Amino acid sequence: MPTQNAAAEAKGRETIALDGVWDFQFGDSDAWRKSAVPAVWQAEFADLRTAFGRARHRRTFSLPQEWAGKRVMLRFGAVNYFAEVLVNGRAVGTHEGGYLPFSFIIPHDFLRPENELEVVVTLPSADANQYPQFPFSEIPHGKQSWYGPLGGIWQSVVLEQCGECHIEHVKVDADLASGVVDFDLELSGDGGGYEATVAIVDPDGVEVARVSSSGASLRATIANIKAWSPDTPALYRADLILSAGGTPIDRTSVTFGFRTFEARDGRLYLNGAPFYMRAALDQDYYPAGICTPPSLEFLEDQARKAKALGLNTLRIHIKIPDPRYYEVADRLGLVIWTEIPNVQIFTEASARRMRETMAGILRRDGHHPSIVAWTIINEDWGTRLVENEDHRRWLADTYDWLKALDPTRLVSDNSACFPNFHVKSDMNDYHYYRSVPERLGEWDELTKQFAGGASWTYSSLGDAQWRGDEPLIVSEFGVWGLPDPSKLLLDDGSEPFWMETGATWGDGVAYPHGIQTRFNTLHLDGVFKDFGAFIEAVQWYQFDNLKYQIEVMRSYPSIVGYVITEFTDVHWEANGLLDMNRNPRVFHDVFPQVNADLVIIARPAAWAVYAGDVLDVDVSVATGGGEIPDGAILKWSYAERGERALPAAGPNGLSKAGTLKLPIPESATNERLRIVFEVISNGVSISTNFLDISVYAKRQATRLPSVTSRDPELLAFAQAIGYPIAQAEAADIHLAHALDSDDIEKMREGARYLVIADGSVATHRNLRTDVPAGERLYREMIVNERNMPVGIDQQLPGIGLIEREGTMWRGDWIANFSWIRRKGAFASIPGGPLLDLSFEKVVPHHVMTGFRTFEFAGPVHGGVVIGWLHKPAVTIAERSVGRGSLLATTFRLTSSAPGSDPVAVALFDAMTATIAQRR
Missing domain, CATH: 3.40.50 (Rossmann fold)
Known part of the structure; x- marks a missing residue:
């Protein structure tokens, strides 16, 4: 399949969209009901929320008269998991794999003016007796094991008229250093006797190159390159035309960008410039469609919200999204880190499927400049690295295989957590969760060890291929807040179905339904003003955790990135920066102060002091991908004001202002004191942050009980x-x-x-x-x-x-x-x-x-x-x-x-x- 989107293809080929209302039949039932395509049946039908099994999707389509006798292709964006496709009762083909596109040419004699299309979809359960060829535990399934299974036609279906010879796929390699772009075309049939032409249009809509070739490979050189980055997401478009005897017979388009992403000397570099990764984990789940995004506009809106939060990266978590996700990231400027969906059990078949899936991801999505990194395994899910040498060897071999397949991106072999580790990786990324204030000391100690190159991040079993200069990234951390349930209700005022899921997780604490009843039963309205005040308080608790943890990480320049868990809530999992409906948390506007390149880090000697005392506060400014120029000034204000010159610091640095001795105002009552800090450069504020301290009035130890x-x-x-x-x-x-x-x-x-x-x-x-x-x-x-x-x-x-x-x-x-x-x-x-x-x-x-x-x-x-x-x-x-x-x-x-x-x-x-x- 070509890597471009359907809208671009339509310029060269006639298409008929088959999305819409289909007939649907599940399991042994004889009853047919109406179903939407694209969608998974778990999202549509209350009785099938957790259903594995076999379903039939059916619809009719008319064949245009002008298509009679021409080559007709059926294209599927993705069907989970095994698809059998029939036209007018005759088998057209089958496809295994739940996340990637596939297509079939419909034989001429199968077609009529009026046709019936049937797609039989099998979502296997873990019963290997019933599904011996692909039990659920041995197929890439990602978070379906957490939030529930996904079955059906979950991406678009298109009927397309194409020529006997047409462009099936375009591979793009764009070199930032030279401006050279190579296009490798896969053509149907032998492809002989045809001429290919590519016209390249720059981000301003100007054609900047046009070359032709009698083969399937083309090379163009572009001058005055505009590099792609989150700040300047410069995209080029390649319009490709296939001709026979000078007559165009097929055309398609693909977008691409010029960028490099490297890991060297313990740092990340985007286009040769230092890059500090400010990321969030994105599970790519949606309010109604579960895995099917509601619209392109919805994807654009959430991308803009991500950037407004100060994020420059999203880590797509063990899932392959709708291709529009990457198109939006390319266009709006978000760096993407993508992972192979995990299996549960490592077998020869599951290992093969993971590699096939990765090859399919690269084939479909390799032209996207936004994608900069891949993960093979997440947290040892599916493998058993701690005890199985074969799994560790496979992981190292797969790293080598993937790097040979795609040398332009970074690869994490195993995005690790305790007690597992890396074997061979471009990034030393690790996950750990500790809430504060409950476990503040543990967070501090773990971060200190990790920043110091802790040996526990790599295999201690004699087979680690550890260079020692892999960039350090805390690739999962965070803590729960809670969404406002009133903002999650459906149009009829009822709860979404997922509020009655999660009961089997965390000893039952992940079950949402009935939260307000529990609030009332525990008389928490006598603790908080009301339920809304409780929700607001726990969201600020989440912010305080993230703020503290980010500031601790930023105090170590050896750590060059982090991934917040997570971008949005997912069903019962309530640790998002946005809720499931993409409503922001209460801290949305202030969060970019700490989720930025320049971050002021104020570490007090104590978080609680007596009025009239002097508080020591150590202050520094982490630069990330930015810098502190000469002449910058640190200012602070509360009841007192002051300023101090800041030493200049380049990227991935730490400008240390030293220890401030701040007099705490006298007070007759206990109170919270906020100290505001600001960095001024050339009269402009370039960073701000605050420190909250509890101030206690001087105690009078009188009239105390004995x-x-x-x-x-x-x-x-x-x-x-x-x-x-x-x-x-x-x-x-x-x-x-x-x-x-x-x-x-x-x-x-x-x-x-x-x-x-x-x-x-x-x-x-x-x-x-x-x-x-x-x-x-x-x-x-x-x-x-x-x-x-x-x-x-x-x-x-x-x-x-x-x-x-x-x-x-x-x-x-x-x-x-x-x-x-x-x-x-x-x-x-x-x-x-x-x-x-x-x-x-x-x-x-x-x-x-x-x-x-x-x-x-x-x-x-x-x-x-x-x-x-x-x-x-x-x-x-x-x-x-x-x-x-x-x-x-x-x-x-x-x-x-x-x-x-x-x-x-x-x-x-x-x-x-x-x-x-x-x-």
């Missing part, structure tokens, strides 16, 4: 921050990390406890260090369950304690939304209700369970929910025990030196004040 504790370290901590110490009988509050039966007895008699359940004391997965006497006999009786967790409902105080590590409460890719209700003694904690970076020293490593939903309306002061508001857990809560009471928290209030962290002190004060009021 405390006691059997834990000397806890007692010393409280005394150091001003709490009076009393004997156990006279103390207002007892402090503990965990409880035993003596503590329960004291509470039964009226004592009040603050339990800092931070995991520093071993318990039985609850707040208890002992097992109540009344439960021992039962536990000893059931011999095989002696290690069972203590039943939290059967013993006091009825609170479970679970370590977040190893659970969905860990805080990685699917976000944990942790909150503190800013009411009562907690009202003065600045920010919120969600935790921000100022909580990084106290953020809990454990959560508490055992609380009913009604308790979230009052006794629960702090908690966490995951994903689409699932798995609620508690971080601060009260409970009555006998005549006494306790307040338990998992915040790590004593992890820093006493008084050194204002957040820890403020939380301690709020908790003691709360429990001291209980009678």
